[in-house]
Amino acid sequence: MKLQYHVIDTPFKDTFTISGGRSKSSQPALIVSLSLGPLTGWGEAPAISYYDVTVEKMVREIKAKKLFIEKFALTDPERYWHYLHHLLPEHPFLVCALDMACWDLYGQMNRTPVYQLMGSTWQNTPLTDYTIGLDAIDKMAAKIKAMPWPVYKIKLGAADDLAMLRALRQVTDSPFRVDVNGGWTYEKALEMLPRLAELGVELVEQPMARAKTDWDLEQMQALYNASPLPLIADESCVRLSDMKGIEKCFHGINIKLTKCSGITPARVLIREAREREMKVMMGSMNETVIGSAAIAQFLPQLDYVDMDGPLLLAAPGGTGLTIEAGKVSVSGAPGLGVRPGPLPDQPM
Known part of the structure; x- marks a missing residue:
């Protein structure tokens, strides 16, 4: 598989505030893709400051582990998740984005929506x-x-x-x-x-x-x-x-x-x-x-x-x-x- 990633920062229509005075005017996120031949699966990991999740940390992990993320032979999304879970144990948001991309790619490989x-x-x-x-x-x-x-x-x-x-x-x-x-x-x-x-x-x-x-x-x-x-x-x-x-x-x-x-x-x-x-x-x-x-x-x-x-x-x-x-x-x-x-x- 081939891994790519993109950093985005999307403004909110209105400032978004929850209890504790936590407010934000935009939502930064990491968009990842896993490609195999002509097919590409997509995933997303939002950055959430109160969970200490930043796009910078996720990008650093991708750069450090990119070859390992790409080398997995995709036969089953659940096996790939377990592999990622052990490869990136401190980064659940990044694992989530890659898991999404994997399910998306696997569904395309099998010509079936994920819910099916x-x-x-x-x-x-x-x-x-x-x-x-x-x-x-x-x-x-x-x-x-x-x-x-x-x-x-x-x-x-x-x-x-x-x-x-x-x-x-x-x-x-x-x-x-x-x-x-x-x-x-x-x-x-x-x-x-x-x-x-x-x-x-x-x-x-x-x-x-x-x-x-x-x-x-x-x-x-x-x-x-x-x-x-x-x-x-x-x-x-x-x-x-x-x-x-x-x-x-x-x-x-x-x-x-x-x-x-x-x-x-x-x-x-x-x-x-x-x-x-x-x-x-x-x-x-x-x-x-x-x-x-x-x-x-x-x-x-x-x-x-x-x-x-x-x-x-x-x-x-x-x-x-x-x-x-x-x-x-x-x-x-x-x-x-x-x-x-x-x-x-x-x-x-």
Whole structure:
């Protein structure tokens, strides 16, 4: 296989802010490709500062390991993922991008869309939400008015969360999904959840920070037992080892391909969640069409999805994937079925 990579930095339509005051005006990412003969598979790894993931670090790893990444004889994407997992153990985002590209290439080699390779048919696909980042309440309301949508994801974790949600409820009847990014204490979560239920909230992602002590874990379990709404683990469930006992704290998990390191491990996480009779959501890290197409392959297997990156960014970054009124459509072409837009030259 031949490996190439491109560094991109796509502006957001609006500054994107989550709890903790974490804001960004653009989304840097690494686009990778794996080619074999006339076929090329594509993958994407966004750079996320609070996970200490930068394009510079990923490029350094590619330069150091390029020959090893290329030399693998592709017969099975899962075998390639295990190879990459051991080759790049400290770089799950980069492994994810290469895993995406591998599945895309393998699907093209077999003239089959990836979702069919995973045994799915394109039916019963959930609607994607549209995210409203933290901002002044009037600006958040204006964004909802400007983007009528069947379901919204509302970022919370500010001092005026309840007033904010009540104001937003005045401008739309669409269901809300609330994402706190671990921004509440146990006491605030216990107070807020019943009120959110009254305001048409469908679910709550990561109300409290990931447990670090036994006491944190006990509080999560107590909140789970008291909650009138489904609680979905995000930061608390990144990889397979996090699944132990997760069903005692959450009703479902939100899988991020980048954080779990790709399509291959995400399939395992879904199986583990289903065995625990948990709901499965898949989320995004503001990927362009390339990374979003990998998420889309899982849609027939999901209960909820948050894959609005191409809508939040100033440019979708490719073709072959469309999102209209929450409905996600794929091209049906082999592999991921997408192609990137114009890309900058590969860095030296």
